[in-house]
Amino acid sequence: MRANIAIRMAWRLVWQIIMSSVLAVATCYLCLIILERMTRGDAGSRSFLISVYRVFGQTPIMLFGCFVLFVVYMVLLNWRRYSYYDQLSHSVEHLAKGNFDDVVPVKQNNELTVLSENMNLLVEELKRSLDEERRTEQTKNELITNVSHDLRTPLTSIIGYLGLIEQDRYRDEVELRYYVQIAYAKAERLRGLIHDLFEYTRMRHDAVPLNEKSFNLVEMMNQLLVHHRLALENAKMTGKLITNASELIIMGDPDKLVRVFENLLSNAITYGYAGGKVEIYLNLHNEAAVVDIVNYGEAIPSAALPHLFDRFYRVDKSRTENSGGSGLGLAIAKGFVERHGGTISVTSDVDGTNFRVRLPLS
Template identity: 75%
Template sequence: MRANIAIRQAWRLVWQIVVSSVLALITFYLVLMLLWFMTRSSTYPRLFLQTLYNSVGQLPIIVLGCFVFFVFYMVLLNWRRFRYYDNLTRSVEHIAQGHFEALVPVRQNNEVTFLAENLNSLVEKLKRSLDEERLAEQTKNELITNVSHDLRTPLTSIIGYLGLIEQDRYRDEVELRYYVQIAYAKAERLKVLIHDLFEYTRMRHESQEVIKKPFNLVEMMNQLLAHHRLMLDGSKMKGELITDLTELRMMGEPDKLVRVFENLLANAVTYGYAGGKVDIYVNHYGGDAVVDFVNYGEAIPSSDLPLLFDRFYRVDKSRTENSGGSGLGLAIAKSIVERHGGSISATSDINATNFRVRLPIS
């Protein structure tokens, strides 16, 4: 395309030179005819022309006159381009003042067109970079705020109960053990928060490629249910694997994907205990493995569904420790799934809530 424009520009220049030369000769001829007509009826113009002719000569006058008119017509033919250059300059000055929503006008199909298009591309990338920087700054502030809140709450409780113990403000050993038990539970929660925060940060900034290993997804789901049988029984829930497949071989990082499925199972138990069961469906669609975690508890509001995988987001806005975990589990799960080239989504209605993980098999 650039070569075509260069050829077109060369032909346009040749055409302008030819047209300007022809128009200059015609105009100069007409001017000479006009002057000749004027000298027939006036003495002073005739004397001036005669003096100029005697001192300079006929050929230089013709060349000079034609050159003047040639320059005039070249400028006239390129006036539209000169005006476009002026618009480009004004647009660039306007953008340089910080108006990044403005664009450089792209009107002509010549060598300046690429300059205008590249300037627009540069402005769009700069605007996108500034937006990302502002978003990153906002995200960092939100992260600090949320982390401070989630870490301060259990830490305050730990300090408070340990302070009571240190001041001997307990009636008997039973109350002492009660205070110690609460402090220990709060410390465990603090450990989970710090671990999830570290894991999320590492997953977001990890640049190494996924080291894939072969594994059987159906076997992984069976082991998942077996390892979490006590958790299901403790919540008076049943877990069932529903699939027509005896095995589904695929490539990935099994230890990371287990983290995803453990999180989804724990999430189903925490928020779907009212339904009494969790169904895990494993299917094979095209080149993807699809795993569905379905619980039959309370429905998730439709307004919350798009935000479930944002960090620190909870459907329960109370943010008490009874409302769930750190708020990072689903965000971590999304990062792991996306690193494997897959996707994770959620749907919910009055009948069931379904978290679906789609992973490429190879």
């Protein structure tokens, strides 16, 4: 690009020099012809014109006149460019004051056009960087606010119940054990929040290594249902794996993917208990394993679906507080799935809520 611009500028300069020289010489000779024709006029003005013609026709004067005309023509040929320089200067000065919504005018078809286009690209990139910085600052502020709120709630309960114990404000040992049990449960919730927060932060910065190996996804889902059998029974629900494959070999980190499916299954049990069952569909489609975890409880509002995988987003804040969720589980699940080259999505209506995970086969 730089070589092309330099060549264009050189050719343009050569062309302007040639054109200005030709026009200057042609103008001088035209003036001489006009003067020579005018000397043939009436006798009153002929003597004056003859003297002018003789002076102007001398070689040094002729050369000086050609040089003056050459300079004039060079200025005229570059006048549009000089005015464009002035516009560019004012535009850059305007942008330097922070008016990034304006653009540098793109005119003509020369090296200044390329400069203007590059300056506009620079302004667009600067605007994008500033917007990204603002979003990052907003995200940081939201993160601090949400973390402060989520950590403060269980911590307040812990301090409150331990304060009652420290002040001997309990009737008997049964009430004492009840206070200790509540403080312990809140401490467990606090530890879970801190663990999720650190894991989400590490995942965002790709600091969580993947210990990849080949494993059978069908076997993993069967084991997952076995491990959650008690939780399903307590919620008066049934769990079922529906698949037409005996094995689907995946290359990935089984510990990270187990956490993904545990989170989805736990959410299905917690929020879909009214439907009475959870169904896991596992199939092969276009060289990928597709896992659908479906519950038949209350539908998720359509306005909440696009934000469901955002960190700290909660459809029902009070319900999530009671169930001990951190608001980071789905965001972490999405991060782990995408690091395995897969996708995760959700659909929800009156017929059921379906979380779909798509993972490439080994």
